[in-house]
Amino acid sequence: MSTIKDVAALAGVSFTTVSHVLNETRPVSAEARRRVLAAVEEIGYLPSAVARSLRKSETRIIGVLVPNVQNPFFAELVCGVEETCRLAGYSVFLCNSDNDPKRQQQYMRTLLEKRIDGLLLSSAGDDEALAQIFQMARVPSVTVDRLVPGARADRVSVNNREGAAAAVRHLLELGHRAIGCISGPVEFEVAQERIAGWRETLQAAGIEPQAHWLVHSDFSSHGGYEAGKRLLETAPELSAVFASNDLMALGLMRAAAEAARPVPASLSVVGFDDIELSAYAYPSLTTVGCSIKELGREAGRALLARIEQPQAGLREVLMKPQLVRRESTAAPAAKSLAAKTAKAGKAGKSA
Structure with a gap:
């Protein structure tokens, strides 16, 4: 591997001159620079990023740690983070x-050993151990979507309670009562916030949600499928279901078909997140959420701001979700039939 001394020998200058040219630390004559x-x-010389980081006390590297890259939510999120950080001159290490x-x-410790300039994390659990690592490292940090209690970090997330409430209100407006x-x-x-939004909105409408109307799963499509089978067996009276993310909603739709x-003739389904895939399912999925890439961009901007001002007060950015109406929701079957009958009656009278 070529070194800075090899460059200096070939160019006929001192290695300090080479350093000044490459790092732009001192004016050098045009001929020497050429x-x-x-x-x-x-000779294909590449400067040592490690040596540069030691000199400048920065690596220009952002660590991003997510729970599951197979989940489209996190894939879209990382795209937004990477775009913002790349434009600011940072590289992203994804774990x-x-x-x-x-x-x-393990990944947290590896990233910190690499002397990253900042960390963006969406937690997979064990928050107590994570908080201890944060306290030891004190690297500029932002958490996304999931809270890490005790961690000194900014947080960027979606208003989960409000989004769940919007989903349930949509179903209530269609005429559903068993949701x-x-x-x-x-x-x-x-998960707790989305359950709270579901429960509180039903109660505000005078409906007490039954214990067997709620099933827990793992945010995966397979988990939604298995939970959907259990829910439809134990609560056949349900005419609609709110799933806490789009992947579980898609799994539920498969269970409903079996x-x-x-969907939606016999069962209306609403998801959460608005991943890109939800628009291309059949029927397309009604969901709530905000632009996931914009959520990632906002998280990237928050982390860059924290790197620039590490002593600033902690911030929480709460993004507002919107209902996206698609094909997976409709009026309950009985109400829909009554509406069609009434419409046919009016048509007969006018004839």
């Missing part, structure tokens, strides 16, 4: 914990 750059190109808290801790919920893992704050509960 010879140095020509030598660099000829996937695969929903394993131990692997998450179930497939939730994520109960230990996650995001149970001869076609």
